[in-house]
Amino acid sequence: DIQLVQSGPPQLISMEPAQTFLYLGMLATTLPPLIVTIDRPAPTGGTAIALTSADTNLLDAPSTVVIPQGQTSQQLSLSGIAVSSGPVTLEASWEGTTLSAGVEVIDPSRVPVLAGIEPATSSVAVGSSLTYTVSFDIPATPGNQEVSLTVTPGTFATGPGQLTIPIGELSADFVVDGIDAGSEVITATFGGASVGADLTVTAQPDIGLVL
Numbered sequence: 001d002i003q004l005v006q007s008g009p010p011q012l013i014s015m016e017p018a019q020t021f022l023y024l025g026m027l028a029t030t031l032p033p034l035i036v037t038i039d040r041p042a043p044t045g046g047t048a049i050a051l052t053s054a055d056t057n058l059l060d061a062p063s064t065v066v067i068p069q070g071q072t073s074q075q076l077s078l079s080g081i082a083v084s085s086g087p088v089t090l091e092a093s094w095e096g097t098t099l100s101a102g103v104e105v106i107d108p109s110r111v112p113v114l115a116g117i118e119p120a121t122s123s124v125a126v127g128s129s130l131t132y133t134v135s136f137d138i139p140a141t142p143g144n145q146e147v148s149l150t151v152t153p154g155t156f157a158t159g160p161g162q163l164t165i166p167i168g169e170l171s172a173d174f175v176v177d178g179i180d181a182g183s184e185v186i187t188a189t190f191g192g193a194s195v196g197a198d199l200t201v202t203a204q205p206d207i208g209l210v211l
Contacts, residue, residue, distance in 0.1 A: 010038035010047055010072075012094040019087055019102040021138055022059070024080040031139040031168045034101055036065060036092050037073040044069055047094070051076070054089035058082050059103055061090060080105035104138075111144050112136035114190050115170075123200040124157070124178040132197065134163055134188045135171040142167055148189040149174060156182035156201040163188070178202075 014037045020030035036049050046068050051061040060079040067074045078090070087102025115135040124130040134147055147163045159176040166172065176186060178201040186197040 009095055010040045010042060010067075012049060012092065012097040012099060013037055013039045015090075015092045015099040015101050017101070019104070021104050021106055022078055022080045023108045024083055024105055025108075026079045027077045028080070029075060029077055030103060032170075034076045034078075034090075034103065035073050036067065036076065036099075038067055038094075039072070041070045041072055042067045046071075049074075050093040052091045052093070053078075054091070055084075056081070058084045058105055059088040059090065065092075078103060083107050106138055108141075110138060111191065112138045112140055114147070114188060114193050114195050117186065117188050117195045117197045119197060121198045123202055124176070125202050126178045126180060126204050129175050129177050130199070131173050131175050132159075132186060133171050133173050134165070134195075136165060136190075139168045139170055140165040144191075146190075147172075150187045150189070151176065152185045152187065154184070156180045157184045157186075157199060159186065 020032055020034045022030045038047055046066040048064040048066050050064055053059045053061045058081055060081050065074050065076055084105040087104045089100050090103050091098055091100045115137045118133045122130055145165050149160055149163055151157050151159045157176050157178050160174050163172055163174050181201055181203040184199045186199055188195050
């Protein structure tokens with residue numbers, strides 16, 4: 001077999017996810033974790049990626065993050081200096097490539113609120129299932145995870161009565177099953193606020209016998 005060997009230094013290919021959250025305080029990982037990735041294992045001594053915060057009064061970052069020798073990625077640790085009103089841009093630079101992500105610094109006492117439910121409008125056949133996603137505006141925290149679910153009128157579809165969004169996560173999924181042809185409203189409720197989705201359950205098509 002012929003193996004292709006890439007020459008030159010590794011290339012910076014991603015810094016993901018595009019937006020993360022960081023609790024106020026010194027040197028911590030973001031939620032979800034913010035990770036820089038190169039296209040091949042780092043050489044001897046590792047690969048040092050330069051980091052720059054657009055506003056060091058809100059978000060501080062080390063001058064570099066080193067991807068260890070033999071690895072292709074590294075998780076970032078950052079410091080939240082002050083609560084931000086939105087995402088602060090963080091840039092990662094290496095060998096002429098600059099990538100960016102948004103990091104919002106939040107107070108640990110902030111309580112999440114419902115951001116939405118998807119899909120907002122959908123259909124499913126009788127006997128089939130459909131997956132919904134419920135989202136918070138910030139990651140779930142202890143004691144702020146349980147979302148109440150209702151299917152109304154509940155005649156044409158069924159689903160769980162509750163959904164738990166894991167601590168540190170922005171969303172979770174649940175499944176609704178179609179049981180008869182008709183229309184339903186799927187509602188998620190948390191902290192006194194609700195979001196809803198419209199569901200149409202369609203009848204299974206008749207399948208004729210072909211001789």
